[in-house]
Amino acid sequence: MxxxxxxxxxxxxxxxxxxxxxxxxxxxxxxxxxxxxxxxxxxxxxxxxxxxxxxxxxxxxxxxxxxxxxxxxxxxxxxxxxxxxxxxxxxxxxxxRAAAQIEGSKDFAKALMRRHGIPTAAYATFDRLEPAQQYVREHGAPIVVKADGLAAGKGVTVAMTLDQALDALEQVFVDRRFGQAGARVVIEDYMSGQECSLMCFVRGEQVWPMPLAQDHKPAYDNDKGPNTGGMGAYSPLPQFGDDLADMALETIVKPTVRAMVEEGTPFTGILYTGLMVTDQGPKVVEFNARMGDPETEVVLPLLTSDLALGIRTLMDGGEPTFTWRRDVSEICVVLAADGYPGHPDKGAPVPLVEPREDLQAYYAGVDGSIQGGLTAASGRTAVIRASGPDLRQAQERIYGLLDDLDTSGLFYRHDIGHRGLETL
Structure with a gap:
């Protein structure tokens, strides 16, 4: 083959x-x-x-x-x-297309979870401004406002005040900031806890999990600034043991894929579950119908088996093998163009990094060529990953590299992995 x-x-x-x-x-x-x-x-x-x-x-x-x-x-x-x-x-x-609705419509996903008793925040869906405003005023803050459709990871507002929630609704319904993706909004109860991501290979009711990862959405250090598509990630998570992943598989992922089979929209592919780890156990923040970004960039380097062979075997109906390293930590940091996520500047040089086993650059929004040099063409330009025997050493390695690169016109967070390090 x-x-x-x-x-x-x-x-x-x-x-x-x-x-x-x-x-x-x-x-x-x-x-x-x-x-x-x-x-x-x-x-x-x-x-x-x-x-x-x-x-x-x-x-x-x-x-x-x-x-x-x-x-x-x-x-x-x-x-x-x-x-x-x-x-x-x-x-x-x-x-x-039918199965991908689990990401394409937050209302579809929330209704599926409600029907099948899958743990998530209570919610309501609205397609008009006034009743949504009334609901928010009745429930107060903190509260979460989400555009129903795809918004490139930027359609979610975690409103800590009533004014923030009402402003988010204005952006959706009046300013039409998210276009057709904001034709409806899902308003959810606020959940407190740490978020993490569980990605699984799925075929019908069968599930093969990947290691947990944690993404960092806010643009700036200390989780400040606007939400982005992701500014960095790390895996595995020292603050969570295997019991969390096992609980999420049994209470969330497996019931979800069974529900999709029962309702005539069986899922084959990669199901991403965004989890909130609450005092009551893991609950669903969101589902995606594909791999996360930048979680993919730290999870796949942990794979020791042949990815293509595993996927081909899965598609053939056989029993695939996916095996993962447990003796290293992976961390990645996003190099973003100045101005991201609002109006990113274009044209800044994007550094090239020669790949090796413990270090890799994955490129995204760039123009140019390897020979002539790469320049920023959109917000996230590159994701730099490094590995180490533990998270602290992996973090030291990645920031040692980044500090030596010329990143003029670009910016990055300096604290990726901080929640995991707090437990070491």
Whole structure:
């Protein structure tokens, strides 16, 4: 077996997926559509494709003798790319359009959890401003306001005051800040505790978990500033033992995938569960229908088995093997363009980092070429990861590297992993 695989996507997550696939003994070549110029450093072929044009994707797959496709981002999943590829006789790893609703609509996910008794915050859904305002005034703050649809990780406001909650509703319904994604809002009770992420390979009712990870959403140190798509992550989590992951699997993940089978929307792919670890146990913050970003960049380097072989076996209906290192810690830090997440500046040089086993750069919003240099083209430009025998040494290694790089025009958080370190 020597597969040629196409990865759909262009970000650091897809870079990490492509690198991990290419490292497998069963893989010959990995293509990424549309990819980004930084991926060329790792021998990944870039496919100049409009991935919203499913016919063009199908033609490319046939022309390049692609064996199967890994769909990375949420948008093509929610738009039904897996369905289109399957109809064309092409193997694709990811959920169908119907199953991807678990990410595409927060109301869909919350209603599913309510029907099946899956632990999450109490909520209400609104499609008009006035009743939403009334609900918020009656319930008070803190309270959480979420755009129902996809908003690139920026559609959530954790409102600590009533004014913040009402302002969030104005942004959704009056300013139309999130467009069609904000046609409805889900308003949730506030949950306190630490958040973490549990990603699982899923086929119907069967689940194969990955190590827990923790993302850092606020833009600046000490969890200050606006929410972003993620500024860094680490895995495993020294503050949580295996019992937390086991409890989340039994009370949340397995009941959710069973519920999706029962309701006629079976899920195959990667189910991401955002967890809040409360005094009452883990509860669901959100579901995603794909791998998290930047959690992927610290979880996949822990994999010791062949990712492609595991996924192919899963798709074939067999019993896949996914094995993970437990003797190292992984940490990653996002290099973002100044102005992110609001109006990121473009054009700043993005440093190149030569990959090695304990150090890797995964590129995202960049222009240029490896030979001519990369420049910032959007908010998150690169994710730099490092490993160490424990979290403290991994953190020292990553920041030692970053402090030596020229990051003019870019910024990064200096405290990724701080909650884990507090327990050491």
């Amino acid at each position: 020597s597969d040629r695989i196409l990865v759909i996507g262009s970000g650091a997550r897809e870079h990490a997926i492509a690198v991990t696939l290419l490292a497998g003994r069963t893989v010959n070549e990995v293509f990424c559509a549309p990819g980004n110029p930084g991926m060329a450093l790792d021998g990944i072929h870039l496919a100049d494709l409009d991935t919203t044009d499913s016919a063009a994707v199908v033609d490319y797959i046939h022309q390049h003798s692609i064996d199967w496709v890994f769909v990375g981002p949420e948008q093509p999943l929610i738009e039904g790319l897996v369905d289109h590829l399957t109809e064309a006789g092409i193997r694709a790893f990811g959920p169908t």
